[in-house]
Amino acid sequence: MANMIQKNASDLDAKFRYEITSKVGAKSLLKCIQCGVCSSGCTVTEYVDMQPHRVVASCLLGLREEVLSSQAIWTCSLCHRCTERCPKNVDYSFILALLRNLSVNEGRIPKEYSGTVVTIYDNGFVVPYTGGLKDNIDRRRNRMSLPQIIPPELDEIRYIIEATGLADIAKKKKEGD
């Protein structure tokens, strides 16, 4: 459970809710009535430091830092039951993805998540498909008489990753390794 937070009203980020709702598909945040259905059906409800209905309340209150630094936004298993069951049609699982995006923009990325985009940047696939690994995969597929894989043009994949804002993560990680 989260520790008790004491804050002056003047220290709240009153615009945080609109930072979220200005994004595609996130307007529903404002409709929350704090019934708690999302948290009662949540797959990971016992494991998070802030349950779904409290994350939403914190967004509405303007507790930006507390939300974006919470472990809760990354613990979600994306089962979508919250979104499915919400009586007010708040799309919590999608809003959570947005919150993760905002957290990433501030440089907070769990390592379990950053590796994927590096692999896609290098291979076009989320599974390494170059050099000896590619040969092994191709041989195995051949033995099963499966068609040859025609991979994407990597220039196109890299351009999309860079143009949409993940260049730093996709490339920086490599230099660091």
Add this chain to the structure above:
Amino acid sequence: MEYALFLGCTIPLKMPHLEKSFRDIASILGVKLREMEGASCCPEPVSLQSLNIDTWVTLGARNLILAEKMGLDILTICSGCYETLKTVSVLLEEDPEYLARINEVLGKIGYNYKGKTKVYHFVELFSQPEWLDKIRNTVIKPLDDLNLAVHYGCHLIRPSKIMQFDHPEKPEKIDIILKALGARTVEFANKLECCGFCARLQEEIGEKLVEDKMTELCGLEEEVDALIAVCPACVTQIDRKERLVARKSGKELDIPVLYLPEIMAVALGVDLQDISLKNRSVKPNKLIEKLTS
């Protein structure tokens, strides 16, 4: 009807035996498929969407365009690919402004998405009445002796406002296909629980979910011969964690996890030698014995 076959990454590169069984049944049932050359990762819905929704949507749209250029709808064989491609197609269909923004990026590499591609999972296809009839009429080895449990997984059915696939709390499409093959299916309390694969930060979440599900199934009065799933992540997760949990807890958990096309292949007469049933952690020895006796 012909479909653009979207393979994704995990199945063709890591679990080609699952692709093989799908292609075998598609060929037996007469589903026409065309390869999607140059397709990339769908991209993977959990981490890419978490890192940057625009990257996720744009890479997804590029894949949709490949099918659009072929003039075909997409058929997926993985629930992750299904979720990504279907969600991206719905988001872009509902929001022309967003579509224009994504097309601006794609335009620089010569792509333009018109927003017409429909996305299907093979369960959606095979659970339609005409395909069920075809399946019933094509069965060579009815699964009369088998009692099967179904794991739907999350991304196939939720959120239902986007997936519009089956009832989000009481789905039945996989059960219907298995019944068409002659098998019985069981109802159980943990049927709709997540496999936990996507809860990446804490391994114990997945372990607990798999332990609860498999412990319940192993304790049912009538023995369950296999758990059937339709997503490579669910199959791998439950298979590996079941073995791990059995070792850790000392519980006797021995129900094998199969990908739906594998059991369909058995019923449709594919030689057991050509279905890699042993290629998993929890070996389906009892099941194979039952199928060969």
